[in-house]
Amino acid sequence: MAKYNVHAGHNSIVPGAGKYLDEVAEDRKVKNEVISLLKSAGNTVYDCTDDKGKTQGANLANIVAKCNAHSVDLDISIHLNAGGGTGVEVYYYTGDSTGQAYAAAVSAAISEALGIPNRGAKATTGLYVLSNTKATAILVECCFVDNKTDQAAWNVTKCAQAIVKGVTGKTVSATTKPEGSTSKPASKPAVKKNLGNVDIFYACNAGGKNWPEVKNRLDWCGKADGVALKYLGLRVSKGAIKGRVYTRASGWLPWITFTNSYNLNDHANGCLGDGSDILAIELYYITPPGYVYKKVYYRVSVIGNNSFYSAQIDDETGSGMDGYAGDKKNAVDKLQAWIA
Numbered sequence: 001m002a003k004y005n006v007h008a009g010h011n012s013i014v015p016g017a018g019k020y021l022d023e024v025a026e027d028r029k030v031k032n033e034v035i036s037l038l039k040s041a042g043n044t045v046y047d048c049t050d051d052k053g054k055t056q057g058a059n060l061a062n063i064v065a066k067c068n069a070h071s072v073d074l075d076i077s078i079h080l081n082a083g084g085g086t087g088v089e090v091y092y093y094t095g096d097s098t099g100q101a102y103a104a105a106v107s108a109a110i111s112e113a114l115g116i117p118n119r120g121a122k123a124t125t126g127l128y129v130l131s132n133t134k135a136t137a138i139l140v141e142c143c144f145v146d147n148k149t150d151q152a153a154w155n156v157t158k159c160a161q162a163i164v165k166g167v168t169g170k171t172v173s174a175t176t177k178p179e180g181s182t183s184k185p186a187s188k189p190a191v192k193k194n195l196g197n198v199d200i201f202y203a204c205n206a207g208g209k210n211w212p213e214v215k216n217r218l219d220w221c222g223k224a225d226g227v228a229l230k231y232l233g234l235r236v237s238k239g240a241i242k243g244r245v246y247t248r249a250s251g252w253l254p255w256i257t258f259t260n261s262y263n264l265n266d267h268a269n270g271c272l273g274d275g276s277d278i279l280a281i282e283l284y285y286i287t288p289p290g291y292v293y294k295k296v297y298y299r300v301s302v303i304g305n306n307s308f309y310s311a312q313i314d315d316e317t318g319s320g321m322d323g324y325a326g327d328k329k330n331a332v333d334k335l336q337a338w339i340a
């Protein structure tokens with residue numbers, strides 16, 4: 001998963017803008033919700049908000065010091081605008097194409113969520129936070145505090161959800177959303193790097209034994225036709241993979257997210273399964289932020305039918321796909337998976 005720094009601008013000693021909305025009050029609400037949403041999606045998030053700086057300069061320096069104490073994928077600075085305008089705009093450091101892509105995606109998402117004008121991504125070298133943070137950074141001006149239309153449209157939750165959607169490419173509904181529940185890439189920042197080849201490695205327990213790991217489509221995992229998979233472990237060479245299995249004893253088990261390791265002997269958290277027959281498998285590949293999305297393709301065969309069912313892609317439905325592989329009735333005896 002990704003790492004983010006998130007902070008709200010200004011503080012109560014050196015407040016920001018105000019009129020119909022109070023910037024310091026509202027930017028902190030948005031900040032808290034963005035952090036909560038990103039964390040519930042499995043990301044690492046640091047709150048770099050400063051409440052101690054007694055001057056504007058001290059406030060900015062404190063924020064940047066906190067940001068640069070962590071190595072992250074993106075710094076997100078949250079502000080509200082003023083000065084006679086309407087709508088949302090998002091700043092990035094001039095020449096940072098990754099920042100530009102995030103800025104454009106976040107601006108568009110907030111505009112859509114709040115129904116206010118999209119002023120778009122704006123390049124600048126004049127904002128202290130953008131100039132002095134080490135990681136790619138964006139500064140979000142969510143709306144205008146001195147515009148009545150913006151005030152009427154203002155909604156902290158919608159704004160926070162839109163920021164997360166713009167940054168991760170995934171739609172989120174609420175912070176109470178169960179960890180690992182399925183979310184589909186909705187909007188994707190326009191400029192993304194190519195991730196290159198991603199390998200998936202996976203192994204299973206079947207017939208009372210852990211079987212050697214297999215890679216991509218070079219082989220399949222399982223013991224043999226007619227022997228049910230009981231536990232399954234997965235790992236990927238880049239990004240992360242989220243998986244869950246439907247078992248004869250329990251139905252759908254909780255999602256587990258794997259990065260570069262699993263443990264078939266750790267039946268609590270190290271692998272998927274509860275020791276009963278696995279009847280269906282659902283996988284979702286989590287592309288690192290800033291890269292063109294990739295997906296996991298996977299297919300199973302079940303006991304009583306030696307040929308593979310057609311491949312399932314992530315949690316997609318339609319075109320003959322159910323959103324998972326398997327039929328929830330017959331035990332899975334072979335699995336094959338690859339990332340493309």
Ligand SMILES: [Zn+2]
Pocket residue numbers: 009010016017023079080
């Ligand atoms: Zn501000």
